[in-house]
Amino acid sequence: MRVTFRYPDRSEMGSSSGQTFHNMVAGGVTLARRLLNILMSEGPFIGASVPTVGSSCDARSLHYKCPVMNKRTQNGFTLLELMVTLLVAGIVLSIGVPSFMEFQRNNAMVSAANQMISGLYLARTEAVKRQVPVTLCGSPAPTIAAPICGAGGNGGFIVFVDENNNGVVGDPTDGNAVVDAGEVVLLKRAAPGGTINVVGNGGEYIAYGSNGFLVAQAPGHAQPSTTAMLYCDERGNKDTGGQSAARVVNVAVTGRAQVMRAQADVVAAVAATGGVCP
Secondary structure, three states: OOOOOOOOOHHHHOOOOHHHHHHHHHHHHHHHHHHHHHHHHHOOOOOOOOOOOOOOOOHHHOOOOOOOOOOOOOOOOOHHHHHHHHHHHHHHHHHHHHHHHHHHHHHHHHHHHHHHHHHHHHHHHHHHHHOOOEEEEEOOOOOOOOOOOOOOOOOOEEEEEOOOOOOOOOOOOOOOOOOOOOOOEEEEEOOOOOOOEEEEOOOOEEEEOOOOOEOOOOOOOOOOOOOEEEEEOOOOOOEOOOOEOOEEEEEOOOOOEEEEOOHHHHHHHHHHHOOOOO
């Protein structure tokens, strides 16, 4: 608001003296100042200065929004978004982790059983090809330079030609299921490891004759050849889609080996081997 005062001329003043004129002017100026003070205290008015960045917001500028200094764009998550994300991640992990662990156990079990099957096939094939006895036996240290047959391997085994090629027919060391001097080791396999426990019936060996058939009992051994091996982990004889989580490797009289998965076969293997697979 702009206030303008007009000075009266002498004709309008009539017979008033100069002192009276000056008093009127001073009174008008005082009135104008009071009016300006009232307007400034009540709110914004025309001509009032707007507070700038760095200025203080005093009583005269309360009706103005003080500028925000150094305003920057902030990007991120709200607390609610973070909680929802963690909840979804927890649900996914609770479903996926157990399934992944079950997948790993199944793979380990399948690998252990198939490893034994491969060893038996090799032993049988080599026996027929070489026309000499070939034996697969458990070994406590199958991967060393000169492994031996023995207990404590928990599924670790070796396959060797059970004939020392000394030219002696009927040598007592031939086909005795013992690694003798001059006998060639064809295969070395470490134990499955993990929680898989392996137990078999009979002795710690499976002997094949030159015809590829199973040798019932090797010379000099008190125990017969193994015909059933039980593979069991911490799941026991658990039903996994109609089949057992455990495995059984059976060896027929003909020398043929196969893997059994039925829960009934596991129960029969437990009885035959004296193992434990609840």
